[in-house]
């Protein structure tokens with residue numbers, strides 16, 4: 001049975017909020033203090049590990065997961081190369097706060113060859129530029145130089161892509177997005193290919209206290225039951241909207257690997273909820289944002305409700321001023337198209 005089939009089954013798990021569990025015969029059991037582990041977290045990690053094909057660890061946010069990964073696995077002077085066009089918070093953290101720890105951070109075009117670095121960070125269906133790397137080729141190249149590869153799999157989820165099977169060492173998620181799926185839980189995940197790395201990260205997590213609480217993890221577990229269906233439906237709707245937007249006179253460019261990216265097509269057959277498109281400039285983008293009725297003008301992605309925003313608001317000149325990022329939810333495709341078409345005509 002596929003891991004995703006098993007997700008929908010399974011009895012509901014009680015939220016055990018206890019921070020302390022009594023010892024048995026004077027000995028701590030698998031649960032003794034919540035900073036080390038809790039039952040809801042262990043169950044979610046089991047399911048996520050099955051999905052990604054590795055050992056999964058939860059963190060209180062995607063950025064918490066990134067921070068823990070870097071601090072636990074790197075060292076002062078380590079070199080990190082991060083894909084251009086990916087999540088701005090990742091490069092922002094690494095080249096901002098964490099450079100004070102002695103990291104040397106560079107960026108590169110992930111559709112080409114990766115540079116030599118201790119850690120190379122790629123993002124298939126990068127957010128918000130929607131570029132797609134040749135994952136296996138990047139891994140081979142980086143491994144030849146003794147480096148490790150992290151794949152941020154937030155946009156696609158393990159329903160559509162399992163990067164560890166293509167040679168990645170680590171997979172990172174903002175589980176606040178499609179994994180939990182309802183914009184009501186902030187969480188992160190790291191899945192590790194090898195158990196030693198997982199043990200190192202687990203020890204760091206317990207020591208540092210960068211720990212996910214049971215309540216959001218319970219929401220994640222509930223969200224996982226519908227992940228397969230949501231990923232399928234959101235991908236289908238996004239593909240149709242991308243196709244229609246590409247033919248719209250007010251749209252200069254659609255960024256979506258499902259429109260003919262040959263490399264992406266070697267790895268996936270569906271492309272997740274995210275696409276970006278460019279209108280004539282910042283003013284036009286703002287007009288679209290304000291004219292939408294059904295689609296929420298809000299940040300984030302991967303929820304059951306569609307969200308759209310001009311990314312220049314946060315990323316400045318890193319993205320074109322007219323770039324609008326759309327995360328497609330579960331609404332009817334015709335309703336979404338009517339909303340977009342009307343807003344683009346304003």
Ligand SMILES: Cc1ncc(COP(=O)(O)O)c(C=O)c1O
Pocket residue numbers: 061062063064087089127152154155173174175176186187188300
């Ligand atoms: C691709 C990607 N990675 C990581 C993050 C960070 O995750 P979080 O907001 O859960 O800290 C985000 C958040 O938007 C993201 O889009």
